[in-house]
Amino acid sequence: MSESLANRRARRRIAILLARVGVSLAVSVGVAIRSSAQTSPPRDLTQFTLEDLMNVQVISVSKKEQKLAKTGAAIFVITQEDIRRSGATNIPDLLRMVPGVDVARVDHSTWAVSIRGFNDIYANKVLVLIDGRSVYHPVFSGVIWYAQEMPLENIERIEVIRGPGGTVWGANAMNGVINIITKSAKDTPGGLIVAGGGSDSQAEGLVQYGGKIGQTGDYRVYGRYANLGKSDPATFAPPADSKRTQEGGFRSDWNLTPRDLLTVQGEVRLVDGGETTTGVIFQVPPITATFGQPLGDDDGNLLARWTHRYLNGSDISLQAYYDQSHVFANGAHNWATIGNIDFQHHLRIASRNDVVWGLSYRAGANRFSGNSLVTLHPLERTDSLYGAFVQDEISLAQTLSLTLGSKFEHNDYTGFEIEPSAQLVWEPNARHTLWASAAKAIRQPSNIDSGLQTISAVQPLGQGLYGLVTVSGNPNTKVEQLRDYETGYRAQISRRLSLDVTGFLSFYKNLQTTEPQAPFFNPAGGYLVIPLVFDNKAHAVSYGAEAFANWNVTDRWKIGPGLSMLNMSVTRDATSQDSTIEQTPGRAPRRSYQVRSFINLGRNFEWDQTLGYTGPLATGNVPGYVRLDTRFGWRWGESCDFSVTGQNLLAPRHAEFPDIHFVDHMQDQRSVFGKITWRF
């Protein structure tokens, strides 16, 4: 009796809920129909006076989107509005919105970021550039994300290209390129003060000023402080992953003549933090323990770029930068000095060929000082990388263009490497673009690949005997290779809706494996050494798709859905004995979905959300998670902005990545952050 009553009640509740949803839907649709009826046909613009025309508000596809529509590669641009309204306080969080990019927070200071799989805190298949300066660390072959701090307010845009992305980019653009471009000094005049604070001891302060230099120059100077406390002790013990950043920098842009542009920029940064690590602390007998360790980075760089435009429309650019960094983690230190010079020439040949070619040279000097767990052979090393590229965009017809190009590189490990690529772009009309590409790309070997020496684990073997697992680099390391085939479709479906879809098929060869060698007994220590050596004995096939859309639902509400799908299988070669390489696909989710919503609530209020699902990671049994971030923004007067952002609101905490490379993962927590921005 009571059962059917409960059932009836439940059914009634569901019916009421459905009715509510139905009514809202009907009202929405009804209003949408009515207001669209109101907007067409438009009033006759020819009746407008010039003054009227100057006051009309337009909806437009940005010019940058028009330029990008012609690109024969999978590209996503993170705009200033995307940055501001995401509520993100660091670059990896910003990258979450890009389909195809895997972002996992390992702890408060460490991130694993990659494109189309192979995720790792030293993910080595993605090139990251800041204003043309590579931040891919040549020693660790990866990006040290805790060192990449900068005022997000100064970012003009971030271009993310998934896939080898064409020939123009530098070394190691294998699975993609993340190109962070800062604003010209001309675009940041006046004073800017930002102050923010939030849960987990988050604090941020930025003071910046920009002005003119003489008649033709502009500059800006800034100082920034940011702090983030440790993870919640309830999530792991003992958390040590706090992080403190102090940095300062400048940028200056000069129009030396109407045809010459010179940019000089530089910055200095100190990052102090920590991480929880599990490693071997004694060698006789070897035991494993978990403890907090400091990590940090001091770095500085200076960059100059000169662009000259000729009367005939061609242009050249010359860029040089100097980068010095000191990175330390768990008692190991690395000092790196890099000097890089790049030259590029862009010209038209005949009426159908748009050619870009260039030369580059990089010199790196490196010094490493290890701890009891890791060392590098040799401890000091200098490397040179020579590069050249050429690319020709050929207009086959008014609507069809073929781009052929190749990169040529010479490195100190494997010598000469060639990376050709081709792209075909068809634009049947201004609203649709269809493209296809094929490319070969390689990953330049690094100091780690050839000279690493580390103790990775302790295995008790019974009867008081221990096995110490060591990993060593291979001086005969080969380059990892990729052959990549992609196709995509971009459409401006209506004034309010645009769509971008990409599909890819990638074949990897010579992927790095760790091969067991014959174990031997170390009588001095009383343990068995189980050596593993790097080799390149695996291959992989990966295929998938990414799609995103921009929909201006109303004049005040914009939504941006996106999805990525990745299917990867890694197979070891016949001669390989690596028992874990085939689990590599488990380090990235197979499916991710996201929807972003920007709402202008009128009277200077903004309400923005991001709702996303990231699939599970098979490696490390990290379950999939749903994440909701929301932000309220309020502009007060002409110069003051307030915002409050809540992140990860749906669950108190969740894990995003397993333990890796001695770093114990923390769980990402629900958090809140408030920010005041004042421009004067």
Added chain:
Amino acid sequence: MARMLSLFLLLGAALQLSAQAPAFDEYQVKAAFLYNFAKFVQWPPGTFASPTDPIGICIVGQNPFGSSLENMVQGKMVGDRTFVVRRFPDTQQASQCQILFIGASEWKRTRALLDAVKTPGVLTVGESDDFTDQGGIISFRLDGPRVRIKVDLQTAEHAKLRISSKLLSLAEIAKRQP
């Protein structure tokens, strides 16, 4: 979950109701400007063979207007002249054009296109940031949601075009460096 969904939908409805006056398509507004330029620009004598020859508006390269430009000027007259809209792949036949529009999609070859305009009396209009630096006369710019125009007086003079002060008073004047 359903409650959140219905909340979103209600919000969507509320936003529609409170939406501001309808905005226009960017290219409809630019087309209206092109039509207006004909009213505020004087072409040099000899441009037209007869007093009733139509004013030629030419679009070079990709056409971002769709049909809105033709629809807008159909049946309209400035003085005794009607309009005719032409499309060309390049500027070889610029002599047939009184107003010549080069869209942003042609950014890679804009300079080459402008250099190939040899005859005077052609009002070149474009959209790229440096259109006037590259030799164009009027360029469109978006300032937030509004369309703005920039005029290069020296190039206009060189092309023997007289631009009414009414139009100039609403435009930004390009500064030319020697």
